[in-house]
Amino acid sequence: MAGSTGTVGVLALQGDFREHLAVLSGLGASARPVRRAEELAQVSGLVIPGGESTVMDKLARTFGLAEPLKAAIASGLPVYGTCAGLIMLADRIANPIDGQQTLGGFDVTVRRNAFGSQTESFEVDLDVPEIGSPAVHAAFIRAPVIEQFGAAVAPLASLADGRVVAARQGNLLGTSFHPEMTGEQRFHELFLRIVAAA
Amino acid sequence: MSDTTTNEQLGTSRVKRGLAEMLKGGVIMDVVTAEQARIAEDAGAVAVMALERVPADIRAQGGVARMSDPDLIDAIIAEVSIPVMAKARIGHFVEAQILQALKVDYIDESEVLSPADYVNHIDKWKFDVPFVCGATELGEALRRITEGAAMIRSKGEAGTGDVSEATKHIRTINSQIAALTTKSPDELYVAAKELQAPYELVAEVARLGRLPVVLFTAGGVATPADAALMMQLGADGVFVGSGIFKSGNPVARAAAIVKATTFYDDPEVLADVSRGLGEAIVGINVADLAAPHRLAQRGW
Numbered sequence: 001m002a003g004s005t006g007t008v009g010v011l012a013l014q015g016d017f018r019e020h021l022a023v024l025s026g027l028g029a030s031a032r033p034v035r036r037a038e039e040l041a042q043v044s045g046l047v048i049p050g051g052e053s054t055v056m057d058k059l060a061r062t063f064g065l066a067e068p069l070k071a072a073i074a075s076g077l078p079v080y081g082t083c084a085g086l087i088m089l090a091d092r093i094a095n096p097i098d099g100q101q102t103l104g105g106f107d108v109t110v111r112r113n114a115f116g117s118q119t120e121s122f123e124v125d126l127d128v129p130e131i132g133s134p135a136v137h138a139a140f141i142r143a144p145v146i147e148q149f150g151a152a153v154a155p156l157a158s159l160a161d162g163r164v165v166a167a168r169q170g171n172l173l174g175t176s177f178h179p180e181m182t183g184e185q186r187f188h189e190l191f192l193r194i195v196a197a198a
Numbered sequence: 199m200s201d202t203t204t205n206e207q208l209g210t211s212r213v214k215r216g217l218a219e220m221l222k223g224g225v226i227m228d229v230v231t232a233e234q235a236r237i238a239e240d241a242g243a244v245a246v247m248a249l250e251r252v253p254a255d256i257r258a259q260g261g262v263a264r265m266s267d268p269d270l271i272d273a274i275i276a277e278v279s280i281p282v283m284a285k286a287r288i289g290h291f292v293e294a295q296i297l298q299a300l301k302v303d304y305i306d307e308s309e310v311l312s313p314a315d316y317v318n319h320i321d322k323w324k325f326d327v328p329f330v331c332g333a334t335e336l337g338e339a340l341r342r343i344t345e346g347a348a349m350i351r352s353k354g355e356a357g358t359g360d361v362s363e364a365t366k367h368i369r370t371i372n373s374q375i376a377a378l379t380t381k382s383p384d385e386l387y388v389a390a391k392e393l394q395a396p397y398e399l400v401a402e403v404a405r406l407g408r409l410p411v412v413l414f415t416a417g418g419v420a421t422p423a424d425a426a427l428m429m430q431l432g433a434d435g436v437f438v439g440s441g442i443f444k445s446g447n448p449v450a451r452a453a454a455i456v457k458a459t460t461f462y463d464d465p466e467v468l469a470d471v472s473r474g475l476g477e478a479i480v481g482i483n484v485a486d487l488a489a490p491h492r493l494a495q496r497g498w
Binding site: 054063117121141142178 | 205208212219223242328461
């Protein structure tokens with residue numbers, strides 16, 4: 001698989017980027033951290049990890065990465081966002097902090113911390129037809145949910161109450177949960193297939 | 199699209215440790231008012247630590263330092279959307295119960311407050327909320343993890359602005375871990391005895407080459423260079439206590455320390471963010487502190 005995907009980047013401004021790099025490397029992909037625009041130019045796909053979206057947003061803008069990222073997404077760069085990464089990809093945040101911006105591209109409205117404080121964080125098994133059997137064991141940590149989505153967005157998984165927690169729109173993939181934390185590799189495999197086909 | 203197939207599990211080790219994983223590469227800032235919490239979030243703090251007095255003031259004013267007023271914690275939780283941590287006294291499991299009821303995101307069982315129990319720490323497995331605990335060396339870190347801590351911070355010497363103890367503690371922990379990785383399986387039994395920690399946990403650290411939880415540093419970090427020093431020494435992130443709001447320009451210093459923590463290995467960025475920050479915390483040299491006033495020696 002590595003030969004067909006080129007080098008895949010992981011946004012390394014803050015968060016659990018090392019875990020994503022480990023999953024991608026474990027799948028045979030060439031993976032590297034990305035903190036600068038010149039590093040972004042060298043990758044054929046990008047994972048935006050879990051972390052704090054407010055922090056990633058500020059650092060991306062301060063260090064001149066936000067505009068190149070928006071341009072890359074607009075020109076079709078495959079991007080997979082987990083948790084905070086999904087928030088960064090969303091066109092709209094239902095409850096941003098003052099001045100918070102996103103990269104956008106994903107025609108969804110997300111709600112940050114949709115479940116409340118950390119004591120409401122949880123693990124659960126999710127059926128994800130796109131991924132197949134067995135069920136995905138998912139960790140939700142102060143996680144967001146997708147509240148609304150446009151016609152181009154395909155929801156991939158939802159909780160028992162119907163709230164959407166995984167979706168795809170063309171080359172963009174987003175999950176509210178953290179496959180990189182539970183030994184789940186199939187979302188990264190799906191993402192590498194998207195990168196290879198792009 | 200389809201429904202979930204099993205029930206949700208709350209308060210698991212994975213989600214407790216997992217929140218700390220999400221804080222990596224970030225700066226956790228001490229705040230004593232909602233206004234300071236707002237400044238911290240705007241500056242790019244990855245979480246805030248809500249407390250009534252920063253360690254420098256606890257030192258200066260003396261007296262017994264306790265858990266914060268619930269009204270203060272409520273006000274800070276209402277003000278920001280990033281995780282809110284709060285401190286309980288070592289061994290004071292009722293303060294921890296109260297903090298969990300207040301829905302803080304993390305509890306710091308902290309030597310910065312006056313210990314409530316000079317023998318036992320809190321049984322942290324009993325809680326859904328995760329705990330971070332301080333450590334000066336590997337055995338102490340492993341004992342806290344055994345009690346249920348989901349995150350470790352090296353202690354440093356809080357409220358001094360002197361980074362030397364933080365340096366000593368992170369170096370000590372990491373060199374002890376490195377030493378474990380070179381030991382043969384039969385030597386790990388003695389290592390466990392010497393570290394006063396369970397064999398299984400010692401063997402796990404030897405295999406992983408790191409702690410099974412996130413390791414931040416704390417205690418005396420005052421400048422962007424201090425934060426980058428901690429990161430280059432192998433910390434996953436930093437706590438900054440008195441160093442921000444006891445400095446001349448908290449807004450600029452907080453943002454600069456955030457940038458330095460992300461670009462900790464880039465001296466040009468570090469030089470740039472170190473400019474124009476005004477006065478750092480005046481500080482106290484740890485060498486001038488009499489032993490009874492060293493907070494890092496609390497905890498066992």
